[in-house]
Amino acid sequence: MLDMDSCDRRVHAYKNGKTFDECKEIAEFMNPDFKKHIEEKGRVLWTEILEKVDHDELLYKLTLKFLRRDGYDIGNHKIPEVKKFSS
Numbered sequence: 001m002l003d004m005d006s007c008d009r010r011v012h013a014y015k016n017g018k019t020f021d022e023c024k025e026i027a028e029f030m031n032p033d034f035k036k037h038i039e040e041k042g043r044v045l046w047t048e049i050l051e052k053v054d055h056d057e058l059l060y061k062l063t064l065k066f067l068r069r070d071g072y073d074i075g076n077h078k079i080p081e082v083k084k085f086s087s
Contacts (some may be wrong), residue, residue, distance in 0.1 A: 015056045027053075027062035034067060038083060046080040 003014075010079070030052065053059035057083045067082050068074045077082045 015058065020058070023056075023058050024062055027059050027066055030059075030063060031066050031070070034063065034082070035070070035072075038072065043081045043083040046075070046082070049082070 034044050034049065034052075037048075049063055050060050054065060064074045064082070071085065072082050073085045075083070
């Protein structure tokens with residue numbers, strides 16, 4: 001029989017000992033700053049996001065996921081930037 005506790009995402013530690021739910025909260029908290037940057041500069045580069053999240057891959061991916069959810073074009077490997085969708 002499998003131990004279900006090992007699959008509990010709330011207690012598994014990621015980088016810097018944070019749980020998945022804590023990482024989600026941090027990404028949500030940081031997104032308004034990224035959105036403000038996009039409004040002011042027109043875009044934010046993936047490398048800028050990676051730098052701001054201290055090269056934490058999970059925070060980076062969650063940040064991109066939440067920006068896409070909020071209506072931003074998160075680009076692709078050829079265009080590594082986040083911007084507003086053009087009308």
